[in-house]
Amino acid sequence: MRVKKLSLRNFRNYKEAQFIPHPSINIITGPNAQGKTNLLEAIYYSLRGCSFRAEKDRDVTNWESNHTVINTEVNLSSRLIKLQWKIQEGSKKLSLNGVERPRSELDLFGVVLFCPEDLSLIKGSPQERRHFLDYEVGTLSPGYSQLWRQYAKILSQRNSLLKEIRDHRSKQEVLEVWDEQLYRYGAKVIYLRLQVLKKLIPIARKTHFGLTGGTEELQAKYLSSLVLEPGLSEGQIYQVFSSSSKKIRQMELKRCQTLLGPHRDDLSLAINGVEAKTFGSQGQQRTVTLSLKLSQLDLWYHEFGEYPVLLLDDVLFELDRSRQNMLIDKILNKVQTFITTSFTGGIEETIKGAGLLWQVNAGSLTQKEEF
């Protein structure tokens, strides 16, 4: 997949901008606070329908305006697709080739982001690893995002109902209707996560082994709040969810919280048998993250026959030279990549002939040179 053209109106500090990127590597450079990450955010938004850092959609609209338009031309499976996002006062609309479409149509547009905040995938709370499962692992399974959003909605309604029952505003029998939906959607979410992880983990292990010159073995395991035997079907997960949940019904009513389900699950990550979160160095944690990101590229290619777009926000030059080279080697002429950095660190030599260098100054983008 390739982004052929990106046009922005009132996106963050870009009032009007046009970007015709190189099909391979694009290095976006410039001093701090000029709009480098904003540009990556615009690409991400157009392909995912949300920002990776704004809490609300209106945050991406230029402060002096009340609307944003992002037009993107994408080459996907040898077809040119024109995407348009119109964002105005908290509402947003997507059009594909001029026809209004739901956001779920974006499932086939692949984008992998690696930014400094991704280290929290290793160091952070289970919630941050669930974010990885839902926003990254999940995207490798078409339809997952919609399913997961539906589960989140049911969960929130069930939790409200638990409060109402406690306050005698609702009857306990009403819970059964929500329970059935919770188990059904919850089982689907867990099943899909496990299916993708079954393919992703071996690739990540191999990548990590390669990135560390054969010195580190990565272990990754899905930790469920349910007791799940390996290889269960979706129906069997449903049964486990249903029977386990019924056993703790009274506790849930007391605490007004749904205590079991995919929203309580986690991912364990270890290096050579030792937990990466507690014992891994910064460099090791960064390499685990890189392995997980690169394995997404490979799995995406395996599943859909095309590489997704890769966004590297301020992370490439944090890697040591050998990891930088391995990364460049992997993506060069295969994966369209957008790299932001305040300094280029002499990378021009490595990617000679396969990229463009862009300069950003106060929301204005200019092509500096061709490598």
Ligand SMILES: Nc1ncnc2c1ncn2[C@@H]1O[C@H](COP(=O)(O)OP(=O)(O)OP(=O)(O)O)[C@@H](O)[C@H]1O
């Ligand atoms: N909605 C908005 N409207 C206008 N300007 C905005 C908006 N949101 C953020 N900005 C401005 O965008 C700039 C930050 O851009 P960005 O995060 O892309 O910087 P950067 O070039 O990646 O910097 P760094 O090298 O420090 O990471 C800031 O100056 C900020 O004030």
